[in-house]
Amino acid sequence: MVNTFPKENKLCGQLRITQLYKDGKRFTAWPLRVTYQETEENTQILVWAPKSLFKRAVKRNYLRRLMREAYRLHQDMLGDKHCLIAFNYMDKDVQPFAVIEKAICKALKKITEN
RNA sequence: AGAGUAGGCCGGUCUAUCGCGCACGGGAGUGUGAGGAAAGUCCGGGCAGCACAGAGCACCACAGCGGUUAACGGCCGUCAGGCAGCAAUGUUUGGUCCCUGCUACAGAGACGAGUCGCUUGCACUAAGGCUAGUGCGAAGCGGGUGAAACGAGCACACGGUGGGCUGCAAUUCCAAGUAUACCGACGUUUGAGCGUUGCUCGCGCGAGUUGGAGGGUAGGAAGCGUUAGAUUAAUGAUAGACGCCAUGGAACGUUUAACGUUUAAUGUUUAGUGGUACAGAACCCGGCUUAUAGGCUUGCUCUUUCC
Numbered sequence: 434m435v436n437t438f439p440k441e442n443k444l445c446g447q448l449r450i451t452q453l454y455k456d457g458k459r460f461t462a463w464p465l466r467v468t469y470q471e472t473e474e475n476t477q478i479l480v481w482a483p484k485s486l487f488k489r490a491v492k493r494n495y496l497r498r499l500m501r502e503a504y505r506l507h508q509d510m511l512g513d514k515h516c517l518i519a520f521n522y523m524d525k526d527v528q529p530f531a532v533i534e535k536a537i538c539k540a541l542k543k544i545t546e547n
Numbered sequence: 548a549g550a551g552u553a554g555g556c557c558g559g560u561c562u563a564u565c566g567c568g569c570a571c572g573g574g575a576g577u578g579u580g581a582g583g584a585a586a587g588u589c590c591g592g593g594c595a596g597c598a599c600a601g602a603g604c605a606c607c608a609c610a611g612c613g614g615u616u617a618a619c620g621g622c623c624g625u626c627a628g629g630c631a632g633c634a635a636u637g638u639u640u641g642g643u644c645c646c647u648g649c650u651a652c653a654g655a656g657a658c659g660a661g662u663c664g665c666u667u668g669c670a671c672u673a674a675g676g677c678u679a680g681u682g683c684g685a686a687g688c689g690g691g692u693g694a695a696a697c698g699a700g701c702a703c704a705c706g707g708u709g710g711g712c713u714g715c716a717a718u719u720c721c722a723a724g725u726a727u728a729c730c731g732a733c734g735u736u737u738g739a740g741c742g743u744u745g746c747u748c749g750c751g752c753g754a755g756u757u758g759g760a761g762g763g764u765a766g767g768a769a770g771c772g773u774u775a776g777a778u779u780a781a782u783g784a785u786a787g788a789c790g791c792c793a794u795g796g797a798a799c800g801u802u803u804a805a806c807g808u809u810u811a812a813u814g815u816u817u818a819g820u821g822g823u824a825c826a827g828a829a830c831c832c833g834g835c836u837u838a839u840a841g842g843c844u845u846g847c848u849c850u851u852u853c854c
């Protein structure tokens with residue numbers, strides 16, 4: 434069981450991000466919208482809370498931390514798969530950790546089944 | 548004690564489990580890691596690039612007086628007037644009237660020393676006793692009005708002082724990659740265009756400039772060292788306990804009034820419940836403005852009680 438989340442697991446680079454949003458498969462797990470794509474390399478994720486929904490930087494930081502933390506605790510659900518995943522926060526209100534954790538679990542389960 | 552007023556300060560703590568950025572280290576690991584506003588980006592400076600040949604006209608900012616400062620439009624002290632308050636205090640205004648413009652209503656007239664009315668002189672006409680009308684000239688007065696009537700107030704006016712422009716997405720370096728093939732406009736001493744602050748003049752450079760359409764890239768380092776420092780951007784999540792505030796059940800105590808139990812006020816202890824804000828560094832400082840649960844503290848003013 435791995436619980437760490439070092440920098441190698443963060444998705445960086447504008448080209449790769451654009452590529453993921455262009456070619457990845459999408460589904461919704463409220464309050465998240467998930468875009469993912471299988472890959473040969475390491476699993477990398479990004480989390481996103483849009484500025485248009487949350488004007489204050491504090492709220493965006495908080496949501497990013499919650500999503501990142503939820504992924505970190507449940508990343509072993511992916512098993513042997515290697516994917517690029519993007520989590521976009523969609524709801525207008527700030528949801529508590531339990532709700533986001535549930536959504537992340539649901540999303541990871543769906544990716545594994547496919 | 549209560550009410551008010553002006554400042555200053557703090558703005559959660561601990562434990563467990565799992566984590567993140569940076570520095571050092573071969574490794575284990577060790578050290579370190581958001582704020583009073585980090586926010587808004589409103590001023591001023593450092594710093595960076597470009598320019599430095601000037602003149603005129605615009606434009607922006609400032610505003611009693613003195614001090615402080617690297618600098619400021621900030622801050623401190625103080626003077627005068629208006630407004631609010633019993634007071635402490637708060638708030639607001641502050642150069643000048645030479646030129647330009649404005650001053651409602653009322654008033655003959657409000658910025659043209661010229662008109663109007665009355666009195667008065669002369670001429671003409673009607674009448675011819677008083678008088679009335681018209682024209683010209685001069686002098687004097689101004690009933691009442693109004694905030695103000697040759698003397699004021701005000702700013703959009705004038706004068707004074709200051710301001711070269713752009714901003715860390717500045718700027719420098721490294722790496723990777725490409726194409727000026729095509730169409731049009733203007734131009735090469737009859738000077739396009741560029742720079743010089745926005746415009747005009749002037750000055751300098753000057754053989755290419757520009758619109759369309761297309762091609763490539765969008766990575767990294769320095770800037771950012773001063774005890775945070777990234778570039779999908781760290782400083783956290785979960786659980787529990789405590790602290791603080793509000794509310795209030797219960798128990799105990801004190802005082803008061805009726806009187807062996809209640810009423811009213813108040814203090815201490817402790818369950819429970821609710822709340823615990825505003826907000827997140829991206830070059831750095833000095834200010835301003837705005838947001839903020841709750842708490843601590845100092846000065847002053849007023850009211851009431853006791854000594």
